[in-house]
Amino acid sequence: xxxxxxxxxxxxxxxxxxxxxxxxxxxxxxxxxxxxxxxxxxxxxxxxxxxxxxxxxxxxxxxxxxxxxxxxxxxxxxxxxxxxxxxxxxxxxxxxxxxxxxxxxxxxxxxxxxxxxxxxxxxxxxxxxxxxxxxxxxxxxxxxxxxxxxxxxxxxxxxxxxxxxxxxxxxxxxxxxxxxxxxxx
Amino acid sequence: xxxxxxxxxxxxxxxxxxxxxxxxxxxxxxxxxxxxxxxxxxxxxxxxxxxxxxxxxxxxxxxxxxxxxxxxxxxxxxxxxxxxxxxxxxxxxxxxxxxxxxxxxxxxxxxxxxxxxxxxxxxxxxxxxxxxxxxxxxxxxxxxxxxxxxxxxxxxxxxxxxxxxxxxxxxxxxxxxxxxxxxxxxxxxxxxxxxxxxxxxxxxxxxxxxxxxxxxxxxxxxxxxxxxxxxxxxxxxxxxxxxxxxxxxxxxxxxxxxxxxxxxxxxxxxxxxxxxxxxxxxxxxxxxxxxxxxxxxxxxxxxxxxxxxxxxxxxxxxxxxxxxxxxxxxxxxxxxxxxxxxxxxxxxx
Numbered sequence: 001x002x003x004x005x006x007x008x009x010x011x012x013x014x015x016x017x018x019x020x021x022x023x024x025x026x027x028x029x030x031x032x033x034x035x036x037x038x039x040x041x042x043x044x045x046x047x048x049x050x051x052x053x054x055x056x057x058x059x060x061x062x063x064x065x066x067x068x069x070x071x072x073x074x075x076x077x078x079x080x081x082x083x084x085x086x087x088x089x090x091x092x093x094x095x096x097x098x099x100x101x102x103x104x105x106x107x108x109x110x111x112x113x114x115x116x117x118x119x120x121x122x123x124x125x126x127x128x129x130x131x132x133x134x135x136x137x138x139x140x141x142x143x144x145x146x147x148x149x150x151x152x153x154x155x156x157x158x159x160x161x162x163x164x165x166x167x168x169x170x171x172x173x174x175x176x177x178x179x180x181x182x183x184x185x
Numbered sequence: 186x187x188x189x190x191x192x193x194x195x196x197x198x199x200x201x202x203x204x205x206x207x208x209x210x211x212x213x214x215x216x217x218x219x220x221x222x223x224x225x226x227x228x229x230x231x232x233x234x235x236x237x238x239x240x241x242x243x244x245x246x247x248x249x250x251x252x253x254x255x256x257x258x259x260x261x262x263x264x265x266x267x268x269x270x271x272x273x274x275x276x277x278x279x280x281x282x283x284x285x286x287x288x289x290x291x292x293x294x295x296x297x298x299x300x301x302x303x304x305x306x307x308x309x310x311x312x313x314x315x316x317x318x319x320x321x322x323x324x325x326x327x328x329x330x331x332x333x334x335x336x337x338x339x340x341x342x343x344x345x346x347x348x349x350x351x352x353x354x355x356x357x358x359x360x361x362x363x364x365x366x367x368x369x370x371x372x373x374x375x376x377x378x379x380x381x382x383x384x385x386x387x388x389x390x391x392x393x394x395x396x397x398x399x400x401x402x403x404x405x406x407x408x409x410x411x412x413x414x415x416x417x418x419x420x421x422x423x424x425x426x427x428x429x430x431x432x433x434x435x436x437x438x439x440x441x442x443x444x445x446x447x448x449x450x451x452x453x454x455x456x457x458x459x460x461x462x463x464x465x466x467x468x469x470x471x472x473x474x475x476x477x478x479x480x481x482x483x484x485x486x487x488x489x490x491x492x493x494x495x496x497x498x499x500x501x502x503x504x505x506x507x508x509x510x511x512x513x514x515x516x517x518x519x520x521x522x523x524x525x526x527x528x529x530x531x532x533x534x
Contacts, residue, residue, distance in 0.1 A: 026200060027199070027200065027203050030200055030201075030203045030204035030205075031203050031204070033204060033205070033213065033214070033215075034203065034204050034205030034208075034211070034213050035205075035213070035214075035504075036212050036213065036214055036217060036317045036500065036501045036504050036505070037317065037497050037500050037501065038500065039214060039500045039501075039503055039504035039507075040485050040493060040499060040500035040503045040504070041500070043503070109479075109481070109510070109514075110479070110480070111481070111483075111486070112299070112300060112301045112486060114300075117489035118258075118298060118300055118488065118489035120299060120300065122299075127479070129479050129514035129515075132511075132514060133511070133514060133515040136511055147200060151193055151196065151197055154192070154193055154196065155189065155190075155193045158188075158189035158192055158193065159186075159189050161189075162186075162188050162189045163186050163189055
């Protein structure tokens, strides 16, 4: 047990930035499916926000490889300790997969991939409506999976923080936590 | 425990609420397209509206006159390849051509910097409805009533009483002079857009493709008649083979108080217009072979320099076209009413 008390500060900033962007994206995506009049504005945010998530996911993944991790808390069970790396892999995979599938499906449908004004991305897949059909379905299914995975992560942290009261969230708060804030008390 | 579960539950329920799970009667993009399918029946592989059509291609030659109004590349002097589609409004892909059916022209301009401009225009002076809900209600009210030759008159009158702007718009549409065919029709954007100049100046705009008067040599033979299930498309194909028809892209510039959010209302006739270039369509193809078949003519695919206005129909069209596109391209492509043989140059002298 010699790890730091908290995640490194770049990791914490990247985490909350990503959290805000993903939470916005979940709700924007849900509203795009349900709103006729809000659709066009939401799509215009959805595309560049998705690409921003792809960029941030890359930065985060590189950062993740160089930063030391805090130790597991004693309150974390063996099952949890085995599950957490898989949760992390699932979340990272989805952070990369969702924007890439979205970019790919627009490419396959030969939609222009507009970010802002005249700034647009090149297609990453050939024009194929079959490919579009598959990727559009995958994009929708992954969105629900992503939201469910996010809820499991949120639920786990809240369970530790509010029920076990082990100060788990102190490891990720943007400010500097005192050593006594973390760990069971 | 209850607080933690409550937070997770509240986030999940908010997500479902925003996604429309608790408002089963609200108009969503899917339900909009469902209404077309309910009214017209299922026609797999076809657009849910403007189902019967042909693909065309040609060139837009911009004269540079629009460049001071909009920074869009399409208005710089030059030639731009265009593909497009002529169609008849309605969701019936095998309906016989009728003079009264609303004709449409959709275009995709492939700009040299990789941007695109897609526009769908109709040969009517105003759109019949102002809002997406009115559009859905119109589809239901005007649907073929069981056992009757046409819609239920009581439903139609109830609908028109509810949407007086539609009653006025239908009057204007009925009074609009009808051209003999696709090649002679004027196609109007109906919805308003906004031109953005390089200095940031914004101008409300509606645009039209105005046909060039026909040379006597390219006019229809007098023997041609309104017979055959595809007489309008046959005449178009014959005309394109004989002498490629041309249109002028004319921008109508709105004044500050002109309505941009109401496509049922015309702007005053004295508004300034600018002729910004000439469209020439020199090839026609059946949908079965045309690359236009897999284009979603979403009116909000716009280059920098053209933006959507506050017209609520624009977002609705974008949303509904996307659903229609997603559904139809996943279905097996059926043979078109206008076949590849129909559009060959057999009408040429």
